[in-house]
Amino acid sequence: MDRYRIEGGRPLKGIVTVRGSKNGILPILAGVMLTKGETVLHHCPSIADVHFTLEMLEQLGCCIQKQNRSIIINTNDCKNIDINSKSVQKMRSSILFMGALLGRFKKVNIGYPGGCEIGLRPIDLHLKAFREMGVSIEEEKGILCCDASKCIGRKINLDFPSVGATENCILLATISKGHTTIYNAACEPEIVELQTFLNLCGANIKGAGTECISIEGVQELHGAEYTVSPDRIEAGTFLCGAAITKGEIELKNVCADNMRQVLLRLGEAGCIIKEQKDSIYLKAPQKIKPVSRIHTGPYPDFPTDMQPQFMSVLTLASGTSIISETVFESRFKHISELCRMGADITVEGQTAIIKGVKSLKGAYVCGRDLRCGAALILAGLAAEGETVVENACYVKRGYEQIEKVFTSLGANIVLE
Structure with a gap:
């Protein structure tokens, strides 16, 4: 079974061209x-x-x-x-x-x-x-x-x-x-x-x-x-990767208008964001800020496909954030895995309460679906020590060689 092995603690820095959706x-x-x-x-x-x-x-x-x-x-x-x-x-x-x-x-x-x-x-x-x-x-x-x-x-x-x-x-x-x-x-x-x-x-x-x-x-x-148009979820995932690792990234071939809710929330979390015609620049703060309550929903609301990745970012915030998942009833599978890494998250029905912690610790975790796997990779990039994310097959369904993209940005991640 394929897995990602990650040595965390390196900020993501560089330029990425977003692939087709x-x-x-x-x-x-x-x-x-x-x-x-x-x-x-x-x-x-x-x-x-x-x-x-x-x-x-x-x-x-x-x-x-x-x-x-x-x-x-x-x-x-x-x-x-x-x-x-x-x-x-x-x-x-x-x-x-x-x-x-x-x-x-x-x-x-x-x-x-x-x-x-x-x-x-x-x-x-x-x-x-x-x-x-x-x-x-x-x-x-x-x-x-x-x-x-x-x-x-x-x-x-x-x-x-x-x-x-x-x-x-x-x-x-x-x-x-x-x-x-x-x-x-x-x-x-x-x-x-x-x-x-x-x-x-x-x-x-x-x-x-x-x-x-x-x-x-x-x-x-x-x-x-x-x-084919650029992938707004891939773009959002890369931005979250920079945010959670205190990094700095520029995305090329991206449509900011299709990502408005994600960009607004990243800005609320303290990220500096600059938009140009087909590019987005993000610089992360030294400490992520908590955000007001997020409700996922049909476009143009916050996309359910970005909920797991954004939750990973909020695990390191300086306060408490709340996310309510209104689209899919089983899209919290990443929470138990994040908690194994030291996250403080409680679930009440379809709502997750995320209390920010000082740091995440590397752990052996398992991706249960595509975006769950992506969220755990992001957490691993920011965590102290080594993280192994099992079930790489899910991630491969929606991300093209994500390990090579993150490696090009300075991460220590390999696909085994």
Whole structure:
């Protein structure tokens, strides 16, 4: 089992170029299935979830070429509507192929998705919306057998602004008959990115980034050339790394507007932050300040994907901070591991009370999911002595060679 071994106590200093967005490219890769012809994607991150998704595309008949950070995908020979259950179980975003394949082929047989266990994350919202659009869905031995031959555009009201359900509805509606309106849609930047890509391919989608998205179905989509946006969660993780180690960092290829809540909270914690067009500079204080209560929530609220990393920073604050997790009910798995390193955190329901301590101590800890693993790495970078973070496989799903990035900034970290 892969692990990270970290000798803490070194401030992170230097310049980092942020890579392409994990949460941006995955729905785009599913969306490629709606197109006919060749699509070229630039600035693609080399992470496990992208590799898994490309394997699924090949299973569906796509021809794939890789050139440095570009991926060339040809979908002309795609005919398969059955997705291997083992592939689906590797990651949560595999459910997006349901909307894409139903849009193109009107039929799909797909298993339930896997991914990090950070809560129930049921796909009920996806299935309810699809049924409202006329999709027939039957379950046979754990496989969802779906038929969209009678699918037509409708008004869809999502019970919760789920990112995945919003993306899946967009994918299904893009080349379906009629007009679809999605109410209470997710507003995340990744939704805007999916709209931008699909419109380049010939779609007619408006409203992404707002709670109401309008889709006029078109007959078919063609391939396109597109550059994936920078990863705002990776960027936030690197900033937190500098903050917790009393470091100084400059991020290149980053969009500050998509990270507003994280930047505001880092500023509140005492960090000096300077923004330019596509870069962010951060200098950490000698002592992190506690922050006012944080509530995670759908964009533009504080992102749940940054909650574990930011909690690591607050373990070393000069007072008490409170974080309430409102998105996922099981996203506190990092807390018990941080406490093994000397953190003082108590949990009351979905709220964590973090009392800052003078220092963290190196320990043997275990990452339970992607962001949990990242949070423990950050804690290890700041801790006294050696920290070993098990389950590097989770971290690899969303961060490309994170150990090399931190090493370039002065950290002592190796992947074993």
